[in-house]
């Protein structure tokens with residue numbers, strides 16, 4: 001059976017492996033087809049695609065877009081996108097600019113709490129790529145404020161904690177239209193991470209499908225078996241395609257190894273049917 005992993009991050013966003021190292025790592029872990037889905041950017045795709053092609057590995061151009069919906073931040077993955085599509089490019093540019101403004105606001109909040117120089121600290125970790133909370137988290141660990149990344153996301157940078165800034169990201173309509181307009185498929189990422197009640201999750205799915213959304217992650221690195229079955233049932237109810245991905249960021253921070261995700265429940269329709277039909 002072919003092994004797919006359709007959600008992961010490289011140094012082009014907040015992952016710790018360079019795109020070609022990430023591809024090599026996934027190859028070693030037995031993945032046959034992967035998608036690189038960096039946050040709000042496509043800069044890693046060309047290098048990763050090249051590396052995959054040299055290894056004879058399947059590669060899908062992807063992205064993970066940050067979206068504000070109903071006052072909450074959610075993530076929409078795009079698969080089989082055209083990274084050159086002008087509206088997508090413009091959207092990415094706008095999101096990148098917003099990320100810089102948000103980073104300054106995060107640093108200001110941390111400063112007010114007594115933590116100085118976090119913006120330059122975070123920049124040392126982002127190394128010129130997209131600037132995100134992971135880079136602030138790395139700075140806070142390195143500066144001795146927390147023992148690890150997981151603790152940072154409990155004590156800082158989240159709601160009601162120092163350094164929290166409510167995001168103002170793309171709308172759901174924008175994200176889906178950038179992805180679909182570029183010829184890609186839109187996927188609701190890690191649906192259990194939002195801690196939505198079923199009613200709210202169904203509202204999101206209905207809004208998403210009305211805009212032309214295609215799929216939902218039925219298997220994601222952070223999901224339990226109960227959650228997988230719950231989302232698989234909802235996917236079936238709404239006739240959404242099912243996606244799978246580890247959301248891998250780093251060998252250190254990963255609790256589930258790529259290649260060791262549980263399989264999609266048999267009654268799901270895998271998202272790769274969409275592009276395998278297209279060919």
Ligand code: AMP
Pocket residue numbers: 014039066131132133134149150153154249
């Ligand atoms: P941002 O898009 O900049 O707001 O950052 C979101 C990223 O922060 C996620 O993609 C993860 O990489 C990281 N993150 C958020 N929450 C956690 C958590 N609880 N544990 C580890 N990483 C997290």
Ligand code: MN
Pocket residue numbers: 009014039134249
């Ligand atoms: Mn991330």
Ligand code: MN
Pocket residue numbers: 064075189190
């Ligand atoms: Mn995400």
Ligand code: MN
Pocket residue numbers: 007008009064247
């Ligand atoms: Mn992700």
